[in-house]
């Protein structure tokens with residue numbers, strides 16, 4: 001007799017483009033019902049997900065509202081992928097970053113995850129679920145143009161480890177993936193992070209992106225593709241890696257040089 005497993009629900013934040021969209025597509029392919037969240041519901045997100053939710057996750061109430069809608073629609077939360085995050089080029093140095101900018105960086109990259117995990121926790125306990133947090137190689141390898149973002153992601157990586165220790169015995173796994181430079185709109189948009197670095201270097205975006213892998217020490221010689229990060233998230237979200245808890249997978253094209 002074949003026993004059909006119940007369809008599981010995955011919540012993916014920052015799902016409208018880039019890494020989050022790739023994760024959404026892969027998890028749907030793997031049979032999850034994906035609830036994808038972003039401020040803007042793009043046609044791509046609508047098509048890729050089972051439910052697209054428009055929500056600002058940098059607000060105190062946004063994360064709880066997202067989890068309320070996800071659980072209300074499908075009755076469980078089995079996987080939570082905290083992918084939302086953003087980085088601005090701080091090319092004028094540390095002293096030029098004001099309190100409001102520091103606060104926004106932490107609200108989105110760190111407190112948004114704290115609040116989303118808190119809201120989802122009762123459902124994850126019920127489902128014996130799994131959390132994947134998308135941090136950054138900058139959590140381990142700080143760089144001045146991302147000083148505030150790197151600090152927020154270092155806090156996120158630290159939080160993930162502590163959560164894995166508390167929640168592991170309750171049957172919930174918490175793991176981190178830490179991408180390096182990845183070809184998403186953050187790098188390719190005309191007003192994105194890459195464009196800001198290019199302008200500071202006095203180069204066109206195309207010229208800057210061509211020279212960037214060599215300059216940044218990417219031993220692959222290229223930016224990582226969003227799908228290459230999403231593959232690892234998909235593996236961690238699956239039930240095939242139940243012994244993996246509290247791990248941090250760096251996916252950075254060989255940029256980090258320390259062990």
Ligand SMILES: NC(=O)c1ccc[n+]([C@@H]2O[C@H](COP(=O)([O-])OP(=O)(O)OC[C@H]3O[C@@H](n4cnc5c(N)ncnc54)[C@H](OP(=O)(O)O)[C@@H]3O)[C@@H](O)[C@H]2O)c1
Nearest residue numbers: 014015016018019038039040056057084085136181182184
């Ligand atoms: N790309 C890289 O090189 C790289 C490297 C290391 C780590 N990462 C991390 O990987 C994750 C994804 O990055 P990405 O490059 O794929 O980003 P991206 O292409 O800029 O996409 C960001 C996603 O987050 C959503 N978002 C942004 N602010 C939001 C808010 N306040 N509330 C709800 N949703 C919001 C965006 O949609 P809306 O704008 O419509 O809200 C979009 O869906 C982030 O955590 C990032 O820090 C990326």
